[in-house]
Amino acid sequence: METTFNCLQCFINEFISSRLKKSIDLFKLKSEYWDDETLHTHIRKEIYKASCELI
Numbered sequence: 001m002e003t004t005f006n007c008l009q010c011f012i013n014e015f016i017s018s019r020l021k022k023s024i025d026l027f028k029l030k031s032e033y034w035d036d037e038t039l040h041t042h043i044r045k046e047i048y049k050a051s052c053e054l055i
Contacts, residue, residue: 031039
């Protein structure tokens with residue numbers, strides 16, 4: 001049972017790390033091309049969307 005839990009935890013950790021890296025890379029790219037106001041508005045929308053998904 002513990003081995004199954006550890007495997008599942010590793011999978012979840014890798015998935016979350018991958019999603020986080022992708023989000024960071026996209027944020028860096030957007031910050032290079034968007035002005036501050038557009039970037040901050042977009043970030044607020046993304047935070048709201050992520051919060052809703054978590055709920």
